[in-house]
Amino acid sequence: MLADTTTEPLSVYVHVPWCVRKCPYCDFATKPGTPETIPHQAFGQSLATELDLRWPEGHGLASVYFGGGTPSLWDPAELGAFVRRLDERRPATRAGSSAREHALRASTAPNASARRELEVTVECNPSELTLCLALKLRDAGATRLSIGVQSFSDKALGFLGRRHSAAQAEAGVNAARGAGLRISTDHIYGLPGESVEDALATTKRLLELGTNHVSAYALTIERDTRFGELARQGRLPTIDEGVVADTYLAIEAALDAAGFTHYEVSNYGRGADRADHNSRVWRQESYLGLGPGAVGTLYTPGWAHTAAVSPNNTSGRPTTSADGADAIGPHVVEPSQHRADAPSDVPPPAHRWRNDGSVTGYLSALGARRLPSADTESMTHADIGLEALILGLRTREGAAIAHLTPELRHRAHRLHAAGRLEQTPTHYRVPRQAWLHLDALLRAL
Ligand code: SF4
Incomplete structure (x- = not known):
C-alpha cells in the first residue's frame, strides 16, 4: 500500500x-x-x-x-x-x-x-x-x-x-x-x-x-x-x-x-x-529547515512504499511468484523510478535545500521575499537509500527496507547472511552489542 x-x-x-x-x-x-x-x-x-x-x-x-x-x-x-x-x-x-x-x-x-x-x-x-x-x-x-x-x-x-x-x-x-x-x-x-x-x-x-x-x-x-x-x-x-x-x-x-x-x-x-x-x-520524514545555513528536506508523496517485506524474501528483490511458494508475506513494489517503464517526468523522490549561511545574505534575501537557498538538490532513490542506512542503522529500530534500493538491499542482505545485521519484517538493524563498531559496518556497506 x-x-x-x-x-x-x-x-x-x-x-x-x-x-x-x-x-x-x-x-x-x-x-x-x-x-x-x-x-x-x-x-x-x-x-x-x-x-x-x-x-x-x-x-x-x-x-x-x-x-x-x-x-x-x-x-x-x-x-x-x-x-x-x-x-x-x-x-x-x-x-x-x-x-x-x-x-x-x-x-x-x-x-x-x-x-x-x-x-x-x-x-x-x-x-x-x-x-x-x-x-x-x-x-x-x-x-x-x-x-x-x-x-x-x-x-x-x-x-x-x-x-x-x-x-x-x-x-x-x-x-x-x-x-x-x-x-x-x-x-x-x-x-x-x-x-x-x-x-x-x-x-x-x-x-x-x-x-x-x-x-x-x-x-x-x-x-x-x-x-x-x-x-x-x-x-x-x-x-x-x-x-x-x-x-x-x-x-x-x-x-x-x-x-x-x-x-x-x-x-x-x-x-x-x-x-x-x-x-x-x-526515519526520513519531511522537515523544513529555516534560518541561516539550515538544511531542509521534503519527500515527494508516495516516494516509497511502506508495506512490510516478507522475512522469507531476503533476496533484496521484490517478491514475485518466481521467488517460490514460501514467499508468503506482503511484498515491496519498487518506487516508480526503479522500474524500467517509469515515465521520464516522474518527480524526484525528495528535494533538499541548504540556506545561505551568511546572516546578512539571509536577512537581505528574505527582506526582498526571496528564498535564501544557497543550494537545492533533487535527491535520487540511491541518495535516500544511503541516508537510510547511515541514519537508520544508528537507531534501535534500524533502516527501513522500503527506503533501500535493490542494490542496497542486496548488500544489507549479504551482511545479514554473515550475521552482522538483524532483519525484521520492515527493517535491517545492527545488533546492539555491535553499535560500538558501527563505523566499520557502515564502511562494509
Ligand atoms: S560553538 Fe556554539 S554551537 Fe558549537 S558547541 Fe559551542 S556553543 Fe555549541
Missing part, C-alpha cells in the same frame, strides 16, 4: 546561528553574537517570511526544534512570536487554541504514551539558563529544553572551552525542571586523560538531577576546528580509544540500570522518552 503522505505532518528546524564564542571542538555553522548584537527582531521577521514562502499548504505540524548555535541567546519573546506563527500555518489543527494549548495536545508521535504534547525543543547553553529564562521559554511554547551540560567537571569544561561552570550546568538543569519542562542533557566524554570513572561521574550526576534524556557523544576531532589544528600541530593530547570504548559501555550500563532505553547510538531516553523531532528526521 502506498503511504498517504499528502497530509504528512511536517517538522520544523530553526537554526539560530549565534554563539558568544566558538568552542574549539565545534564544526557547526555558527556566527559570533551576543544578546546585545543579535538582530532579534529582524531575524524573527525573516524566519516568519521564510516560513510563509516554504510551508506547503495542508500539512499539520509534527515537531519543532530550535538548534544552533545558541538559541537561548535569542529573545524568547521573538521565539514565542514564531511559535504562534507556526500555529497559524496549521489549518488542520488551528481551531482557535493558543501555542501553549497546542503544545499540550496529544502528540502525533508513535510510542508516545509517556508524552502527551507536541514537542517544541529549544537548545540552551547553561550560561543563560536561569529559571526566569526557562519560564519565558515555556510561556513561549517550548515543551523541552536540550541543555548543553557536557560535563560536571570544571576541568573538562575548561578543556572544551565552554562558557559555563559545573555549578551553572547544575543550576540550568534545575531551572528547566523548575519550569516543568522536559529535559535532554548533552554529555561529551572521551576527553584526553579522562578516565571511565571521570566520565561516569557526570552520568551519575545527571541521573541524580532527574534527567530523562541523555545524548552522550565521544569527543571527535573535526578537521576544521581549533582542536583539529592543534592535532595537526601535534599539540593536542592523545585520546585513548580503548578508554573511550570502555566509557561508552560504562555509560550505557549505568543508564540501562536506571531504566533508560538506548534507542540511538548516542541517545538514551528514560522509559518511553525519546527525542521526537530527531527520531522523525532519522
Whole structure:
C-alpha cells in the first residue's frame, strides 16, 4: 500500500546561528553574537517570511526544534512570536487554541504514551539558563529544553572551552525542571586523560538531577576546528580509544540500570522518552529547515512504499511468484523510478535545500521575499537509500527496507547472511552489542 503522505505532518528546524564564542571542538555553522548584537527582531521577521514562502499548504505540524548555535541567546519573546506563527500555518489543527494549548495536545508521535504534547525543543547553553529564562521559554511554547551540560567537571569544561561552570550546568538543569519542562542533557566524554570513572561521574550526576534524556557523544576531532589544528600541530593530547570504548559501555550500563532505553547510538531516553523531532528526521520524514545555513528536506508523496517485506524474501528483490511458494508475506513494489517503464517526468523522490549561511545574505534575501537557498538538490532513490542506512542503522529500530534500493538491499542482505545485521519484517538493524563498531559496518556497506 502506498503511504498517504499528502497530509504528512511536517517538522520544523530553526537554526539560530549565534554563539558568544566558538568552542574549539565545534564544526557547526555558527556566527559570533551576543544578546546585545543579535538582530532579534529582524531575524524573527525573516524566519516568519521564510516560513510563509516554504510551508506547503495542508500539512499539520509534527515537531519543532530550535538548534544552533545558541538559541537561548535569542529573545524568547521573538521565539514565542514564531511559535504562534507556526500555529497559524496549521489549518488542520488551528481551531482557535493558543501555542501553549497546542503544545499540550496529544502528540502525533508513535510510542508516545509517556508524552502527551507536541514537542517544541529549544537548545540552551547553561550560561543563560536561569529559571526566569526557562519560564519565558515555556510561556513561549517550548515543551523541552536540550541543555548543553557536557560535563560536571570544571576541568573538562575548561578543556572544551565552554562558557559555563559545573555549578551553572547544575543550576540550568534545575531551572528547566523548575519550569516543568522536559529535559535532554548533552554529555561529551572521551576527553584526553579522562578516565571511565571521570566520565561516569557526570552520568551519575545527571541521573541524580532527574534527567530523562541523555545524548552522550565521544569527543571527535573535526578537521576544521581549533582542536583539529592543534592535532595537526601535534599539540593536542592523545585520546585513548580503548578508554573511550570502555566509557561508552560504562555509560550505557549505568543508564540501562536506571531504566533508560538506548534507542540511538548516542541517545538514551528514560522509559518511553525519546527525542521526537530527531527520531522523525532519522526515519526520513519531511522537515523544513529555516534560518541561516539550515538544511531542509521534503519527500515527494508516495516516494516509497511502506508495506512490510516478507522475512522469507531476503533476496533484496521484490517478491514475485518466481521467488517460490514460501514467499508468503506482503511484498515491496519498487518506487516508480526503479522500474524500467517509469515515465521520464516522474518527480524526484525528495528535494533538499541548504540556506545561505551568511546572516546578512539571509536577512537581505528574505527582506526582498526571496528564498535564501544557497543550494537545492533533487535527491535520487540511491541518495535516500544511503541516508537510510547511515541514519537508520544508528537507531534501535534500524533502516527501513522500503527506503533501500535493490542494490542496497542486496548488500544489507549479504551482511545479514554473515550475521552482522538483524532483519525484521520492515527493517535491517545492527545488533546492539555491535553499535560500538558501527563505523566499520557502515564502511562494509
Ligand atoms: S556553543 Fe555549541 S554551537 Fe556554539 S560553538 Fe559551542 S558547541 Fe558549537
